[in-house]
Amino acid sequence: MHLIDSHAHIYAEQFKDDRAEAVRRAGDEGVGKIYMPNIDHTSIDVMLETEAQFPGQCIPMMGLHPTSVDKDFERQLYLVEDWLSKREFAAVGECGIDLYWDKTFLPQQQEALKVQVELAKKYNLPIVLHTRDSFNETYEIISAAQDGSLKGIFHCFSGTAEEAEKVKELGFLMGIGGVATFKNGGLDKVLPHVSIEQLVLETDCPYLAPVPHRGKRNEPVYLTLVAKRVAELMGRDLEEVAEKTTTNALNLFKL
Numbered sequence: 001m002h003l004i005d006s007h008a009h010i011y012a013e014q015f016k017d018d019r020a021e022a023v024r025r026a027g028d029e030g031v032g033k034i035y036m037p038n039i040d041h042t043s044i045d046v047m048l049e050t051e052a053q054f055p056g057q058c059i060p061m062m063g064l065h066p067t068s069v070d071k072d073f074e075r076q077l078y079l080v081e082d083w084l085s086k087r088e089f090a091a092v093g094e095c096g097i098d099l100y101w102d103k104t105f106l107p108q109q110q111e112a113l114k115v116q117v118e119l120a121k122k123y124n125l126p127i128v129l130h131t132r133d134s135f136n137e138t139y140e141i142i143s144a145a146q147d148g149s150l151k152g153i154f155h156c157f158s159g160t161a162e163e164a165e166k167v168k169e170l171g172f173l174m175g176i177g178g179v180a181t182f183k184n185g186g187l188d189k190v191l192p193h194v195s196i197e198q199l200v201l202e203t204d205c206p207y208l209a210p211v212p213h214r215g216k217r218n219e220p221v222y223l224t225l226v227a228k229r230v231a232e233l234m235g236r237d238l239e240e241v242a243e244k245t246t247t248n249a250l251n252l253f254k255l
Helices: 020-030 044-053 073-086 107-120 135-145 162-171 222-236 236-252
Strands: 003-006 031-036 058-060 092-096 126-132 152-154 174-178 199-201
Touching: 003 058, 003 199, 003 222, 003 236, 020 031, 020 044, 020 222, 031 222, 044 058, 058 199, 073 107, 092 152, 107 126, 107 135, 135 162, 135 199, 162 174, 199 222, 222 236
Parallel strands: 003 031, 031 058, 092 126, 126 152, 152 174, 174 199
Antiparallel strands: none
16 A cells, blocks of 8 residues: 655654654555655755655655744745755645734735745646635635646645535645544545545644544654545545545646
């Protein structure tokens, strides 16, 4: 069985003592590729070091996370574009809008997202979207910008069936992670009604560990637990879920 973790912060501080072991554990369970979303200027070096340590297995994106957007965001975006102009990345991301922690910089988050949408178009890359407590605000920007060339993932999707339909109409995929295993996660009411062609799997490690590891450090090896839950909710074989979601991820990402 082959799986792809489409969203994992395997370069994070939480893995500093056992990163190699975590990547090996994932590989032993069939998680062959781990796509790494960037956060901001502080995460670039360690992310690229992780890529160098695990070439072809840990694959970087380039973007500015919405919780790192403040009044100085334009300077960070210049750095993002500089990197995109210098070498290949799998996607623009992670970017989007986050209204869970703080709404102070919403206008700046909206502007930063619009800039990164244009970068995705310029470099013909998919875009990976963070939409915590902000599906409508993010959707509005992506919908207005969609001219047929935009593609990407609504990462950590935990919305409604109506929102899933909106994602489908945009031509985007939904990233499904540990929330699918949560008792009150809500995806049990959504996944039975969507197509497997709409989905990619992710961990968002070290966050959002699936049951029975909820509350502990997440890691890519736990992607198998997400895949099993998705198969259960969709009434499909585990092997089919693995095959289809892997194909979806490979078709989306250049690298």
